Amino acid sequence: MRLSIAIVVCLLLGSGAAEAYPQFQLSLGPDRCTACHFSPAGGGLINDYGRDEAGGTISRGGDGRFLHGIWEPPTWFRLGLDLRGATALKYQNQEREYLVFPMQTDLYIRAGGESFSLNMTAGMRGGARDPQPPLVERLVSREHYVMYERESGSYVRAGRFFPIFGIRSQDHTAYVRRYLGFHTLEEPYGVAAGLFGGESEVHVSVFVPRPIEFLGSGVKAKGIAAYYERRLFDGNTAVALQSRLASSSTDSRILGGVVGKRWFPDAGVMLLGELDLQRQAFADSTGPTRYQLAAYAGASKFLARGVMAGVAVHRFAPDLRLRSARDAFELNLQYFVRAHVELHLLTRISGSGDFDDPGLLSLLQVHYYL
Amino acid sequence: MHTLKQLPVYLVLAGCLPAADEPRPARWGYIHAAIIVPSCTTAGCHSALTSIAGINLSGDAGAYTVLTGHICGEPVRPQDPPRNYVTPFAADASTLMYQLRGADAEGRPYRDIMPPDTRLPAVEVELVGQWIDEGAACD
Numbered sequence: 212m213r214l215s216i217a218i219v220v221c222l223l224l225g226s227g228a229a230e231a232y233p234q235f236q237l238s239l240g241p242d243r244c245t246a247c248h249f250s251p252a253g254g255g256l257i258n259d260y261g262r263d264e265a266g267g268t269i270s271r272g273g274d275g276r277f278l279h280g281i282w283e284p285p286t287w288f289r290l291g292l293d294l295r296g297a298t299a300l301k302y303q304n305q306e307r308e309y310l311v312f313p314m315q316t317d318l319y320i321r322a323g324g325e326s327f328s329l330n331m332t333a334g335m336r337g338g339a340r341d342p343q344p345p346l347v348e349r350l351v352s353r354e355h356y357v358m359y360e361r362e363s364g365s366y367v368r369a370g371r372f373f374p375i376f377g378i379r380s381q382d383h384t385a386y387v388r389r390y391l392g393f394h395t396l397e398e399p400y401g402v403a404a405g406l407f408g409g410e411s412e413v414h415v416s417v418f419v420p421r422p423i424e425f426l427g428s429g430v431k432a433k434g435i436a437a438y439y440e441r442r443l444f445d446g447n448t449a450v451a452l453q454s455r456l457a458s459s460s461t462d463s464r465i466l467g468g469v470v471g472k473r474w475f476p477d478a479g480v481m482l483l484g485e486l487d488l489q490r491q492a493f494a495d496s497t498g499p500t501r502y503q504l505a506a507y508a509g510a511s512k513f514l515a516r517g518v519m520a521g522v523a524v525h526r527f528a529p530d531l532r533l534r535s536a537r538d539a540f541e542l543n544l545q546y547f548v549r550a551h552v553e554l555h556l557l558t559r560i561s562g563s564g565d566f567d568d569p570g571l572l573s574l575l576q577v578h579y580y581l
Numbered sequence: 582m583h584t585l586k587q588l589p590v591y592l593v594l595a596g597c598l599p600a601a602d603e604p605r606p607a608r609w610g611y612i613h614a615a616i617i618v619p620s621c622t623t624a625g626c627h628s629a630l631t632s633i634a635g636i637n638l639s640g641d642a643g644a645y646t647v648l649t650g651h652i653c654g655e656p657v658r659p660q661d662p663p664r665n666y667v668t669p670f671a672a673d674a675s676t677l678m679y680q681l682r683g684a685d686a687e688g689r690p691y692r693d694i695m696p697p698d699t700r701l702p703a704v705e706v707e708l709v710g711q712w713i714d715e716g717a718a719c720d
Contacts, residue, residue: 336624336631351630384698389623396624428628428639430618461614461641498611499603529619530605535702563702568683570699 232545233378234511234519237474238481239268242446243407244379249289249321251366251405251414252375255332255354256291256319266550271517273550277581291319292581293334299574314576317353325362330370331355336396351426353398364407371400371426374416374436376453378470378485378507382557386525386539387485387507391466392457397429411441420459432457432464440470447474453487461497465490468505481511483523501530517547525561537563553578607711608720609653613641616705620696645719648677653719669717672710681706 233253236244244253247261257265257275265275274280277290284290295315317334332354335346356370377387383395401418415438420431434457442449451470457463468487475481489503509523525539539561546554555576562569605611617638622628627638638644642653650664651657657669666677673686680695694700 390619394623396630424629424639426630428622428624428630461618493611493614495610497608497614498606501615529615529702529705533605533702533704535704537699537702539699561699563700564704568700572698 232381232519233472233483234481234521235269237442237447237449237472238511238513239264242442242449243412245407249328249330250354250372251358251368251403251407252373253379254381255317256289256321256330258289262550269517270547270550270552273552275550279551279581287322287324289319289321290581293317293319293578294580295576295578297574297576299572326360328358328360329356330358330368351396353396353427365405367402367404369402371398371421372403373398374401374403374418374455375405375414375438376416376436376455377468377487378472378483380507385507385523386527386537387487387505390503390527390529391487391489391505392429392432392455394429396427398427399432410443410446411439413440414438430457430459430461432459434458434464447476448472460494462491462493464492479513482509483511484508501532504528504531504536511543519543519545519547521545534564537561538566551580605708607708607715609645609712609718610641610720612709612712613638613644616701616709617644620701620705626696642719649717649719651717651719657716657718659716667713667717670714672713675713678706678710678713681709 235247236242236253241247241260241264245251247257247264248254249256249258262275262277266273267275277284293315295313297310297312297314299310299312313335315334317332320329320331320333322329331352333350333352335349336351352371354370354372356368356372358366358368360366373393377391377393380388383389383393388394398421399418400421401416403414403416405412405414416436417434418436419433421427434455436453436455438451438453440449440451449470449472453466453468453470455464455466457466466487466489468485471482471484473482485505485507487505489505490500491503492500504526505528506526507523509521511519511521513519521543523541523543525541526536528536539559541557541559543558544556548554553576555578557572557574557576559572560569561572605615622639625631626633627636629637629639636647638647645651645653648665649657649667649669651661651669659670661669663674666675666680668674672678679685679691680693681701683691683694683700685691
Protein backbone atom coordinates (compact mmCIF):
# COMPACT_ATOMS: atom_id res chain seq x y z
CA MET A 212 0.00 0.00 0.00
CA ARG A 213 1.38 3.29 -1.03
CA LEU A 214 0.87 5.89 1.60
CA SER A 215 0.89 9.45 0.49
CA ILE A 216 0.18 11.94 3.20
CA ALA A 217 -1.48 15.10 2.10
CA ILE A 218 -3.13 17.87 4.01
CA VAL A 219 -6.03 20.17 3.57
CA VAL A 220 -4.63 23.50 2.65
CA CYS A 221 -6.80 25.21 0.14
CA LEU A 222 -9.92 23.92 1.83
CA LEU A 223 -9.03 25.82 4.94
CA LEU A 224 -8.21 29.04 3.19
CA GLY A 225 -11.59 30.64 3.33
CA SER A 226 -12.80 32.76 6.13
CA GLY A 227 -13.91 29.75 8.08
CA ALA A 228 -17.02 30.44 9.99
CA ALA A 229 -16.63 30.48 13.74
CA GLU A 230 -19.91 28.81 14.23
CA ALA A 231 -21.29 27.27 17.34
CA TYR A 232 -20.20 23.87 18.42
CA PRO A 233 -23.27 21.68 18.08
CA GLN A 234 -21.80 19.60 20.90
CA PHE A 235 -22.83 22.37 23.30
CA GLN A 236 -26.52 22.01 22.54
CA LEU A 237 -28.22 19.74 25.07
CA SER A 238 -24.98 18.93 26.86
CA LEU A 239 -24.55 22.32 28.53
CA GLY A 240 -28.21 22.94 29.20
CA PRO A 241 -29.47 25.06 26.30
CA ASP A 242 -31.72 23.15 23.96
CA ARG A 243 -31.52 25.62 21.10
CA CYS A 244 -28.84 27.68 19.39
CA THR A 245 -30.52 30.98 20.18
CA ALA A 246 -29.88 30.47 23.87
CA CYS A 247 -26.30 31.62 23.28
CA HIS A 248 -26.36 33.19 19.82
CA PHE A 249 -28.30 35.99 18.17
CA SER A 250 -28.59 34.02 14.95
CA PRO A 251 -31.34 31.40 14.84
CA ALA A 252 -28.83 29.12 13.13
CA GLY A 253 -26.27 29.55 15.90
CA GLY A 254 -22.74 30.67 15.25
CA GLY A 255 -21.34 34.14 14.99
CA LEU A 256 -22.19 36.78 17.52
CA ILE A 257 -22.81 35.60 21.08
CA ASN A 258 -25.48 37.06 23.30
CA ASP A 259 -25.16 37.90 26.98
CA TYR A 260 -26.07 34.41 28.14
CA GLY A 261 -23.57 32.89 25.72
CA ARG A 262 -20.86 35.19 26.99
CA ASP A 263 -21.60 34.18 30.56
CA GLU A 264 -21.38 30.53 29.57
CA ALA A 265 -18.09 31.14 27.74
CA GLY A 266 -16.41 32.01 30.99
CA GLY A 267 -18.65 30.07 33.35
CA THR A 268 -18.99 26.56 31.96
CA ILE A 269 -17.25 26.18 28.61
CA SER A 270 -13.76 27.43 29.37
CA ARG A 271 -11.45 27.30 32.34
CA GLY A 272 -12.71 30.72 33.44
CA GLY A 273 -12.42 34.38 32.66
CA ASP A 274 -14.74 37.16 31.62
CA GLY A 275 -16.60 36.31 28.44
CA ARG A 276 -18.00 39.77 27.90
CA PHE A 277 -17.00 41.89 24.90
CA LEU A 278 -13.47 43.26 25.38
CA HIS A 279 -13.27 41.15 28.53
CA GLY A 280 -15.73 43.53 30.16
CA ILE A 281 -13.51 46.60 29.77
CA TRP A 282 -16.20 48.35 27.71
CA GLU A 283 -19.75 47.31 27.05
CA PRO A 284 -21.42 48.46 23.83
CA PRO A 285 -24.99 49.69 24.09
CA THR A 286 -27.66 47.03 23.93
CA TRP A 287 -28.84 48.23 20.50
CA PHE A 288 -25.37 47.84 19.02
CA ARG A 289 -23.61 44.53 19.59
CA LEU A 290 -20.10 43.77 18.41
CA GLY A 291 -17.93 40.72 18.17
CA LEU A 292 -14.71 39.66 16.55
CA ASP A 293 -13.24 36.31 15.57
CA LEU A 294 -9.56 35.80 14.84
CA ARG A 295 -8.31 32.40 13.90
CA GLY A 296 -4.90 31.24 12.74
CA ALA A 297 -3.54 27.82 12.03
CA THR A 298 -0.32 25.94 11.78
CA ALA A 299 0.01 22.68 9.96
CA LEU A 300 2.51 20.06 9.07
CA LYS A 301 2.25 18.87 5.51
CA TYR A 302 3.53 15.66 4.03
CA GLN A 303 3.11 15.09 0.37
CA ASN A 304 4.86 12.33 -1.52
CA GLN A 305 7.41 12.06 1.29
CA GLU A 306 8.11 15.78 1.29
CA ARG A 307 7.58 17.76 4.47
CA GLU A 308 6.34 21.31 4.68
CA TYR A 309 5.34 23.51 7.58
CA LEU A 310 2.57 26.03 7.14
CA VAL A 311 1.41 28.95 9.22
CA PHE A 312 -1.49 30.92 7.87
CA PRO A 313 -4.47 33.08 8.85
CA MET A 314 -7.85 31.38 8.67
CA GLN A 315 -10.38 33.92 9.77
CA THR A 316 -10.84 37.58 10.58
CA ASP A 317 -14.50 38.31 11.07
CA LEU A 318 -16.25 41.28 12.58
CA TYR A 319 -19.84 40.83 13.75
CA ILE A 320 -22.28 43.69 14.01
CA ARG A 321 -25.85 43.60 15.22
CA ALA A 322 -27.78 46.85 15.32
CA GLY A 323 -31.34 47.06 16.49
CA GLY A 324 -33.68 46.13 19.26
CA GLU A 325 -35.31 42.96 20.39
CA SER A 326 -37.65 42.85 17.40
CA PHE A 327 -35.90 44.39 14.41
CA SER A 328 -32.21 44.02 13.81
CA LEU A 329 -29.60 44.42 11.10
CA ASN A 330 -26.92 41.74 11.24
CA MET A 331 -23.64 41.53 9.39
CA THR A 332 -20.53 39.41 9.36
CA ALA A 333 -17.63 40.92 7.46
CA GLY A 334 -13.98 40.07 7.31
CA MET A 335 -11.06 38.96 5.26
CA ARG A 336 -10.58 35.65 3.58
CA GLY A 337 -7.60 33.80 4.89
CA GLY A 338 -4.90 32.39 2.70
CA ALA A 339 -2.05 29.93 2.86
CA ARG A 340 -0.78 30.10 -0.67
CA ASP A 341 1.23 32.80 -2.34
CA PRO A 342 0.80 35.14 -4.04
CA GLN A 343 -1.75 36.62 -1.71
CA PRO A 344 -4.30 39.01 -3.21
CA PRO A 345 -4.37 42.61 -2.00
CA LEU A 346 -6.20 43.06 1.27
CA VAL A 347 -9.07 44.96 -0.34
CA GLU A 348 -9.76 41.99 -2.60
CA ARG A 349 -9.95 39.70 0.40
CA LEU A 350 -12.75 41.61 2.06
CA VAL A 351 -15.93 39.64 2.13
CA SER A 352 -19.22 39.48 3.98
CA ARG A 353 -20.52 35.98 4.54
CA GLU A 354 -23.73 37.10 6.16
CA HIS A 355 -25.84 40.22 6.10
CA TYR A 356 -29.53 40.19 6.79
CA VAL A 357 -32.39 41.96 8.46
CA MET A 358 -34.43 40.02 10.98
CA TYR A 359 -37.72 40.40 12.74
CA GLU A 360 -38.18 38.35 15.90
CA ARG A 361 -41.07 37.88 18.25
CA GLU A 362 -40.77 37.05 21.91
CA SER A 363 -42.93 34.02 21.32
CA GLY A 364 -40.07 32.41 19.39
CA SER A 365 -40.77 33.10 15.76
CA TYR A 366 -38.63 35.02 13.33
CA VAL A 367 -38.34 36.12 9.73
CA ARG A 368 -35.09 37.18 8.14
CA ALA A 369 -33.98 38.25 4.68
CA GLY A 370 -30.53 38.63 3.23
CA ARG A 371 -27.48 36.42 2.96
CA PHE A 372 -27.15 33.39 5.22
CA PHE A 373 -27.14 29.63 5.09
CA PRO A 374 -30.52 27.94 5.42
CA ILE A 375 -30.79 26.21 8.78
CA PHE A 376 -29.84 22.68 7.89
CA GLY A 377 -27.87 19.72 9.23
CA ILE A 378 -25.78 19.52 12.37
CA ARG A 379 -24.25 22.88 11.49
CA SER A 380 -20.73 21.88 12.37
CA GLN A 381 -18.25 24.72 12.74
CA ASP A 382 -15.98 22.71 10.45
CA HIS A 383 -16.75 23.74 6.89
CA THR A 384 -14.71 20.82 5.58
CA ALA A 385 -17.09 18.31 7.16
CA TYR A 386 -18.41 16.28 4.26
CA VAL A 387 -22.04 17.04 5.08
CA ARG A 388 -21.15 20.69 4.60
CA ARG A 389 -18.46 20.62 1.94
CA TYR A 390 -20.31 18.44 -0.56
CA LEU A 391 -23.89 19.58 0.05
CA GLY A 392 -23.60 23.27 -0.64
CA PHE A 393 -22.63 24.56 2.80
CA HIS A 394 -18.93 25.13 2.28
CA THR A 395 -17.09 28.38 2.91
CA LEU A 396 -18.68 31.40 1.24
CA GLU A 397 -21.43 29.36 -0.39
CA GLU A 398 -24.12 31.25 1.50
CA PRO A 399 -26.99 32.13 -0.85
CA TYR A 400 -29.43 35.00 -0.54
CA GLY A 401 -32.91 34.32 0.66
CA VAL A 402 -35.80 34.67 3.01
CA ALA A 403 -36.34 32.39 5.98
CA ALA A 404 -38.88 31.95 8.69
CA GLY A 405 -38.85 29.78 11.76
CA LEU A 406 -40.58 28.94 14.96
CA PHE A 407 -39.13 27.75 18.25
CA GLY A 408 -41.52 25.79 20.41
CA GLY A 409 -41.05 24.20 23.78
CA GLU A 410 -39.77 20.91 22.46
CA SER A 411 -39.41 21.54 18.77
CA GLU A 412 -38.30 24.01 16.16
CA VAL A 413 -39.01 24.38 12.47
CA HIS A 414 -37.26 26.48 9.84
CA VAL A 415 -38.04 27.07 6.18
CA SER A 416 -35.75 28.97 3.82
CA VAL A 417 -36.20 30.04 0.23
CA PHE A 418 -32.95 30.95 -1.49
CA VAL A 419 -31.61 32.36 -4.74
CA PRO A 420 -28.06 32.60 -6.11
CA ARG A 421 -25.74 35.40 -5.13
CA PRO A 422 -26.16 38.22 -7.64
CA ILE A 423 -22.43 38.80 -8.13
CA GLU A 424 -20.01 35.95 -8.81
CA PHE A 425 -17.29 37.38 -6.61
CA LEU A 426 -19.44 37.37 -3.49
CA GLY A 427 -18.75 33.72 -2.97
CA SER A 428 -18.34 30.32 -4.54
CA GLY A 429 -20.17 27.09 -5.17
CA VAL A 430 -23.05 26.17 -7.41
CA LYS A 431 -25.40 29.09 -7.93
CA ALA A 432 -28.75 27.53 -7.18
CA LYS A 433 -32.23 28.57 -6.20
CA GLY A 434 -34.51 26.47 -4.08
CA ILE A 435 -36.05 25.78 -0.73
CA ALA A 436 -34.84 24.09 2.46
CA ALA A 437 -36.81 22.90 5.46
CA TYR A 438 -35.66 21.63 8.85
CA TYR A 439 -37.79 20.26 11.67
CA GLU A 440 -36.23 19.28 15.00
CA ARG A 441 -37.91 17.69 17.99
CA ARG A 442 -36.40 17.12 21.39
CA LEU A 443 -37.18 13.95 23.27
CA PHE A 444 -36.35 12.07 26.45
CA ASP A 445 -36.12 14.90 28.97
CA GLY A 446 -34.35 17.08 26.48
CA ASN A 447 -31.35 14.77 26.11
CA THR A 448 -32.20 13.76 22.56
CA ALA A 449 -32.96 15.74 19.47
CA VAL A 450 -34.05 14.30 16.15
CA ALA A 451 -34.50 16.33 13.01
CA LEU A 452 -35.83 15.74 9.52
CA GLN A 453 -34.67 17.94 6.68
CA SER A 454 -35.10 18.43 3.00
CA ARG A 455 -33.64 20.69 0.35
CA LEU A 456 -34.60 21.26 -3.25
CA ALA A 457 -32.12 23.17 -5.40
CA SER A 458 -31.99 23.99 -9.07
CA SER A 459 -29.14 25.55 -11.03
CA SER A 460 -28.22 25.95 -14.68
CA THR A 461 -26.31 22.68 -14.57
CA ASP A 462 -28.34 20.41 -12.32
CA SER A 463 -31.25 19.93 -9.96
CA ARG A 464 -30.96 18.29 -6.55
CA ILE A 465 -33.46 16.77 -4.18
CA LEU A 466 -32.11 16.03 -0.74
CA GLY A 467 -33.64 14.34 2.26
CA GLY A 468 -31.91 13.73 5.54
CA VAL A 469 -32.06 13.06 9.23
CA VAL A 470 -30.08 14.57 12.08
CA GLY A 471 -29.72 13.04 15.53
CA LYS A 472 -28.21 14.35 18.76
CA ARG A 473 -28.00 12.43 22.01
CA TRP A 474 -26.50 13.57 25.28
CA PHE A 475 -25.62 10.98 27.92
CA PRO A 476 -25.30 13.03 31.10
CA ASP A 477 -23.91 10.25 33.27
CA ALA A 478 -21.15 9.40 30.84
CA GLY A 479 -20.66 12.98 29.77
CA VAL A 480 -20.78 11.89 26.15
CA MET A 481 -22.47 13.67 23.27
CA LEU A 482 -23.36 11.85 20.07
CA LEU A 483 -24.05 13.66 16.82
CA GLY A 484 -25.13 12.17 13.52
CA GLU A 485 -26.39 13.23 10.13
CA LEU A 486 -27.37 11.17 7.11
CA ASP A 487 -28.40 12.73 3.81
CA LEU A 488 -29.41 11.22 0.50
CA GLN A 489 -29.44 13.39 -2.58
CA ARG A 490 -30.69 12.87 -6.10
CA GLN A 491 -28.76 14.91 -8.64
CA ALA A 492 -30.11 15.23 -12.16
CA PHE A 493 -27.94 16.98 -14.71
CA ALA A 494 -29.36 19.52 -17.10
CA ASP A 495 -29.51 18.98 -20.86
CA SER A 496 -28.99 15.22 -20.53
CA THR A 497 -25.34 15.86 -19.69
CA GLY A 498 -25.15 12.56 -17.85
CA PRO A 499 -27.17 10.01 -15.94
CA THR A 500 -28.95 10.99 -12.78
CA ARG A 501 -26.98 9.98 -9.73
CA TYR A 502 -27.73 9.39 -6.08
CA GLN A 503 -25.39 10.68 -3.43
CA LEU A 504 -24.91 9.99 0.24
CA ALA A 505 -23.32 12.23 2.84
CA ALA A 506 -22.98 11.15 6.44
CA TYR A 507 -21.43 12.25 9.69
CA ALA A 508 -21.21 10.44 13.00
CA GLY A 509 -19.34 11.79 15.97
CA ALA A 510 -18.90 11.44 19.70
CA SER A 511 -17.55 14.04 22.09
CA LYS A 512 -16.69 13.96 25.74
CA PHE A 513 -15.85 16.72 28.14
CA LEU A 514 -12.75 15.38 29.87
CA ALA A 515 -12.60 18.30 32.25
CA ARG A 516 -13.92 21.80 32.32
CA GLY A 517 -12.61 23.49 29.20
CA VAL A 518 -11.32 20.29 27.61
CA MET A 519 -13.32 18.46 24.96
CA ALA A 520 -12.20 15.41 23.00
CA GLY A 521 -14.03 13.93 20.09
CA VAL A 522 -13.99 11.40 17.31
CA ALA A 523 -15.92 11.56 14.06
CA VAL A 524 -16.45 9.66 10.85
CA HIS A 525 -17.34 11.30 7.55
CA ARG A 526 -18.57 9.68 4.36
CA PHE A 527 -19.48 11.11 1.00
CA ALA A 528 -20.48 8.91 -1.92
CA PRO A 529 -20.87 11.07 -5.04
CA ASP A 530 -22.50 8.24 -6.97
CA LEU A 531 -23.92 5.29 -5.06
CA ARG A 532 -23.73 3.05 -8.08
CA LEU A 533 -19.96 3.37 -8.17
CA ARG A 534 -17.11 2.59 -5.80
CA SER A 535 -16.48 6.25 -5.34
CA ALA A 536 -17.02 6.93 -1.64
CA ARG A 537 -14.72 9.23 0.28
CA ASP A 538 -14.26 8.54 3.97
CA ALA A 539 -12.54 10.35 6.78
CA PHE A 540 -11.80 9.56 10.38
CA GLU A 541 -10.86 12.36 12.71
CA LEU A 542 -9.81 13.13 16.24
CA ASN A 543 -10.43 16.49 17.84
CA LEU A 544 -8.95 17.92 20.98
CA GLN A 545 -10.20 21.32 22.04
CA TYR A 546 -8.86 23.30 24.95
CA PHE A 547 -10.83 26.37 25.96
CA VAL A 548 -8.02 28.00 27.86
CA ARG A 549 -10.02 30.95 29.10
CA ALA A 550 -13.06 32.78 27.88
CA HIS A 551 -12.09 34.18 24.43
CA VAL A 552 -9.27 31.71 23.79
CA GLU A 553 -9.39 28.26 22.26
CA LEU A 554 -6.83 25.79 20.96
CA HIS A 555 -8.11 23.16 18.56
CA LEU A 556 -6.04 20.24 17.31
CA LEU A 557 -7.68 18.39 14.47
CA THR A 558 -6.23 15.21 13.01
CA ARG A 559 -7.98 13.61 10.08
CA ILE A 560 -7.21 10.62 7.91
CA SER A 561 -9.14 10.58 4.69
CA GLY A 562 -9.24 8.45 1.61
CA SER A 563 -11.38 7.24 -1.22
CA GLY A 564 -12.43 3.93 -2.67
CA ASP A 565 -10.71 1.09 -0.85
CA PHE A 566 -8.80 3.56 1.30
CA ASP A 567 -5.51 2.33 -0.07
CA ASP A 568 -4.07 5.80 -0.54
CA PRO A 569 -5.09 7.82 2.52
CA GLY A 570 -4.12 11.34 3.34
CA LEU A 571 -3.40 12.89 6.71
CA LEU A 572 -4.41 16.29 7.93
CA SER A 573 -3.03 17.61 11.20
CA LEU A 574 -3.92 21.15 12.02
CA LEU A 575 -3.59 23.26 15.13
CA GLN A 576 -5.91 26.25 15.26
CA VAL A 577 -5.59 29.18 17.62
CA HIS A 578 -8.88 30.97 18.06
CA TYR A 579 -9.41 34.27 19.83
CA TYR A 580 -12.70 36.11 19.94
CA LEU A 581 -14.08 39.24 21.49
CA MET B 582 -15.14 -6.49 1.61
CA HIS B 583 -16.04 -3.18 0.09
CA THR B 584 -19.31 -4.56 -1.21
CA LEU B 585 -20.18 -5.80 2.26
CA LYS B 586 -19.58 -2.36 3.71
CA GLN B 587 -21.88 -0.84 1.11
CA LEU B 588 -24.57 -3.46 1.53
CA PRO B 589 -26.78 -1.58 4.01
CA VAL B 590 -26.78 1.46 1.80
CA TYR B 591 -27.64 -0.57 -1.25
CA LEU B 592 -30.45 -2.30 0.58
CA VAL B 593 -31.95 0.96 1.73
CA LEU B 594 -31.77 2.46 -1.69
CA ALA B 595 -32.58 -0.61 -3.67
CA GLY B 596 -36.09 0.53 -4.23
CA CYS B 597 -35.30 3.95 -5.57
CA LEU B 598 -32.03 3.64 -7.48
CA PRO B 599 -32.28 3.33 -11.23
CA ALA B 600 -30.58 0.46 -12.96
CA ALA B 601 -26.91 1.10 -13.53
CA ASP B 602 -27.22 0.54 -17.22
CA GLU B 603 -26.65 4.10 -18.32
CA PRO B 604 -22.90 4.66 -18.53
CA ARG B 605 -21.33 7.86 -17.37
CA PRO B 606 -20.25 9.82 -20.43
CA ALA B 607 -16.59 10.73 -20.88
CA ARG B 608 -17.70 14.17 -21.98
CA TRP B 609 -16.48 17.51 -20.76
CA GLY B 610 -19.93 18.75 -19.76
CA TYR B 611 -20.41 15.84 -17.41
CA ILE B 612 -16.85 15.79 -16.10
CA HIS B 613 -17.01 19.48 -15.29
CA ALA B 614 -20.38 19.31 -13.55
CA ALA B 615 -19.93 15.98 -11.78
CA ILE B 616 -16.22 15.97 -10.91
CA ILE B 617 -14.51 19.34 -11.35
CA VAL B 618 -17.08 21.62 -9.74
CA PRO B 619 -17.67 19.69 -6.49
CA SER B 620 -14.02 18.79 -6.03
CA CYS B 621 -12.06 21.79 -7.28
CA THR B 622 -14.09 25.01 -7.15
CA THR B 623 -14.56 25.57 -3.43
CA ALA B 624 -13.98 29.03 -2.03
CA GLY B 625 -10.34 28.62 -1.12
CA CYS B 626 -9.34 26.82 -4.29
CA HIS B 627 -10.16 27.26 -7.95
CA SER B 628 -13.37 29.25 -7.65
CA ALA B 629 -13.84 32.53 -9.46
CA LEU B 630 -13.48 34.22 -6.09
CA THR B 631 -10.06 32.83 -5.26
CA SER B 632 -8.57 31.39 -8.45
CA ILE B 633 -5.58 29.91 -6.72
CA ALA B 634 -2.53 29.95 -9.02
CA GLY B 635 -4.64 32.00 -11.42
CA ILE B 636 -6.82 29.01 -12.21
CA ASN B 637 -10.57 29.48 -12.26
CA LEU B 638 -12.44 26.26 -12.96
CA SER B 639 -15.94 27.42 -12.05
CA GLY B 640 -17.27 27.92 -15.56
CA ASP B 641 -17.22 25.02 -18.00
CA ALA B 642 -15.91 26.91 -21.02
CA GLY B 643 -13.30 28.82 -19.05
CA ALA B 644 -12.19 25.72 -17.20
CA TYR B 645 -11.83 23.89 -20.49
CA THR B 646 -9.56 26.61 -21.83
CA VAL B 647 -7.48 26.70 -18.68
CA LEU B 648 -6.95 22.95 -18.67
CA THR B 649 -6.50 22.29 -22.38
CA GLY B 650 -5.27 25.58 -23.79
CA HIS B 651 -7.98 25.36 -26.43
CA ILE B 652 -11.03 27.50 -26.89
CA CYS B 653 -14.20 25.53 -26.32
CA GLY B 654 -15.58 24.68 -29.74
CA GLU B 655 -12.36 24.88 -31.76
CA PRO B 656 -11.16 21.61 -33.26
CA VAL B 657 -8.62 19.60 -31.29
CA ARG B 658 -6.27 17.50 -33.40
CA PRO B 659 -3.85 14.78 -32.37
CA GLN B 660 -0.95 16.64 -33.98
CA ASP B 661 -1.52 19.76 -31.90
CA PRO B 662 1.42 20.48 -29.60
CA PRO B 663 0.83 20.09 -25.86
CA ARG B 664 -0.49 23.22 -24.23
CA ASN B 665 -1.67 23.43 -20.62
CA TYR B 666 -2.63 20.63 -18.25
CA VAL B 667 -4.28 18.35 -20.76
CA THR B 668 -2.68 16.83 -23.83
CA PRO B 669 -5.59 15.67 -25.98
CA PHE B 670 -5.48 12.02 -27.03
CA ALA B 671 -2.71 11.33 -24.48
CA ALA B 672 -3.75 10.96 -20.84
CA ASP B 673 -0.36 9.54 -19.92
CA ALA B 674 1.28 12.71 -21.19
CA SER B 675 -1.11 15.06 -19.39
CA THR B 676 -0.06 16.98 -16.32
CA LEU B 677 -3.64 16.89 -15.04
CA MET B 678 -3.46 13.10 -14.83
CA TYR B 679 -0.16 13.28 -12.94
CA GLN B 680 -1.83 15.62 -10.47
CA LEU B 681 -4.88 13.45 -10.05
CA ARG B 682 -2.89 10.22 -9.76
CA GLY B 683 -0.04 11.65 -7.71
CA ALA B 684 2.40 9.98 -10.06
CA ASP B 685 3.76 10.58 -13.53
CA ALA B 686 3.57 8.19 -16.45
CA GLU B 687 6.55 6.23 -15.11
CA GLY B 688 4.99 5.92 -11.68
CA ARG B 689 7.31 8.39 -10.01
CA PRO B 690 5.69 10.49 -7.26
CA TYR B 691 4.32 13.76 -8.55
CA ARG B 692 4.49 16.55 -6.02
CA ASP B 693 1.63 18.81 -7.03
CA ILE B 694 -1.24 16.47 -6.17
CA MET B 695 -4.81 17.63 -6.74
CA PRO B 696 -7.08 17.80 -4.87
CA PRO B 697 -4.65 18.31 -2.01
CA ASP B 698 -6.89 16.90 0.71
CA THR B 699 -8.76 13.81 -0.44
CA ARG B 700 -7.74 12.20 -3.70
CA LEU B 701 -10.42 11.62 -6.29
CA PRO B 702 -11.75 8.08 -6.40
CA ALA B 703 -10.12 5.94 -9.06
CA VAL B 704 -13.33 5.74 -11.07
CA GLU B 705 -13.36 9.52 -11.38
CA VAL B 706 -9.72 9.68 -12.44
CA GLU B 707 -10.31 6.96 -14.99
CA LEU B 708 -13.20 8.88 -16.50
CA VAL B 709 -11.04 11.99 -16.86
CA GLY B 710 -8.35 9.87 -18.47
CA GLN B 711 -10.85 8.37 -20.88
CA TRP B 712 -12.05 11.83 -21.86
CA ILE B 713 -8.48 12.91 -22.59
CA ASP B 714 -7.65 9.76 -24.54
CA GLU B 715 -10.75 10.28 -26.66
CA GLY B 716 -9.60 13.74 -27.66
CA ALA B 717 -10.57 16.01 -24.76
CA ALA B 718 -13.32 17.63 -26.74
CA CYS B 719 -15.43 20.42 -25.29
CA ASP B 720 -18.71 18.58 -25.68
